[in-house]
Amino acid sequence: MRTSAVGAVSATLAAGTMAGLAPAAQAGTPAAAAAAAPAVRFVDIAGDGGTVLKANVVTPPGADGSRTHPLVVLPTSWGLPQIEYLAQAKKLAEDGYVVVGYNVRGFWQSGGSIEVAGPPDIADASKVIDWALSNTPSDPGKVGMAGVSYGAGISLLTAAHDERVKAVAALSGWADLIESIYSGRTQHAQAAALLAGSGQLTGRPSAELQQVIEDFLGSNLDAEQEMIDWGAKRSPATYVDRINANGTAVMLANAWGDSIFPPNQYADFFEELTGPKRLALRPGDHATAEATGLLGLPNDVWTDTGRWLDFHLKGEANGVDREQPVRLKSRSTGAWEGYPDWKSVGATGRKIDLAGTTTIHANVNSGADGGVLFLSSLLDQLVRVPPTASIPLLPRRYAAVWQSERYASAQQVRGTAELHTTLTSTESSGTLVAYLYDVGPLGLGKLVSSAPYTFHGQAPGRPFGVDLELFSTAYDVPAGHRLALVVDTVDPLYIEHNPTGAQLTFSSPSHDPSYLAVPLREQ
Secondary structure (H helix, E strand, C coil): CHHHHHHHHHHHHHHHHHHHHCCCCCCCCHHHHHHCCCEEEEEEEECHHHCEEEEEEEECCCCCCCCCEEEEEEECCCCCCCCCCHHHHHHHHHCCCEEEEECCCCECCCCCCECCCCHHHHHHHHHHHHHHHHHCCEEEEEEEEEEECHHHHHHHHHHHHCCCEEEEEEECCCCCHHHHHCHHHCCCHHHHHHHHHHHHHHECECHHHHHHHHHHHCCCHHHHHHHHHHHHHCCHHHHHHHHHHHCCEEEEEEECCCCCCCCHHHHHHHHHCCCCEEEEEECCCCCCCCHHHHCCCCCHHHHHHHHHHHHHHHCCCCCHHHCCCEEEECCCCCCEEEECCHHHCCCEEEEEECCCCEEEECCCCCCCCCCCCCHHHHHHHHHCCCCEEEHHHCCCCCCEEEECCCCCCCEEEEECCEEEEEEEECCCCEEEEEEEEEECCCCEEEEEEEEEEEECCCCCCCCEEEEEECCCEEEEECCCCEEEEEEECCCCCCCCCCCCCCEEEEECCCCCCCEEEEEECCC
């Protein structure tokens, strides 16, 4: 039944997409009109071990095999069918590329099981390149890859293992899988559940993946190191030395509010790259910045992707090499800013002292939280309305609150805020979530950033240090406002590890004062 449904949906989507790809009626013969449009065909490609990968090939108008063209390979996103990129493939083909988009193994009509960018997926991508070089007019010296989300991760991993890949555009992807869904040693429950559920609906999870999901969501600490090792094998950051040795040109694009793959891990990965590179961060959530481009509508992420590939595969002098490699779009103004590297983003900073001793009770949501998966960051992207909380009304029994002075001038928060504090728990395990708010004159706080932190194996009643990076952002705090740090123990986005009745005490010893370091743009 599922196979029939998949086939029906694929056929429907293909019909709609192909209608959009058809050349407009014009004067001249049908043959002339066809020659002026990219050619599209659907094929089966034998992946690793002979696994069938459903694919589509789009070739430039008039391509007759008399000369070769740059090749771009597009692995699909998690749970999406093989026609996901057809609108963008058409645009790339019109610009002179041979484009092969394929459904990754385990999803839809492709064979095999979902391996989560494991070795078979990397081998599949190389097999697709092999097939394209043998069956299309592709130039073996000009091979690129691009993709959204799952396709981004597979593209980066393939670039590490296949030196033929000269350029990559990784959109809304990951560099460190563990830091993405297990940051602060905390399970990102909603993100993991979404991936697991959509994988079941649109594909066939492998037995290994099903066990990993069960251990992850079930908080099986006995399997923690095994899960971390599993994630490291699937993280491009593990193979950054190979990417650097291959000299691959890497473009990374992500959203500030990405609730699947937060931007911190991309920024860290960017700093480790030594070849041609670009990092672009925008408002939005996971893949929301690229979504309109998949429908064929104007989209700056896909425009940037085309320019990146044009320069590094076609050698076009389009100025990409003269632009600042780090480009950030403010959540507050929508204006673009350029920087020479990531460390220059928050070149100056300000510390908020977290003085005194504060105790909170666990297990209750104080009213401060990170919002709703996808919806909250999408609202922030479209209408600049982030999650809010009334800071004066937050119950101090369940939330610790520290506030800065009112700022006489606007504060342009850029980069990654860092929390340092001393914590004492009544239990050996626990979870806290830190939130940074922009607080207006009436006490209404707008969420600037947040991050979770979980600990295990601590001695009850014994203080220990906590260092936590909040999710990177670009946000302008207006003059007359202040910043507030709120810490509580419950957020629906994450799994909580506080036993019933647990209490957390935050202190600031004289020999090791507690603080929040807030990165600011240099004025």
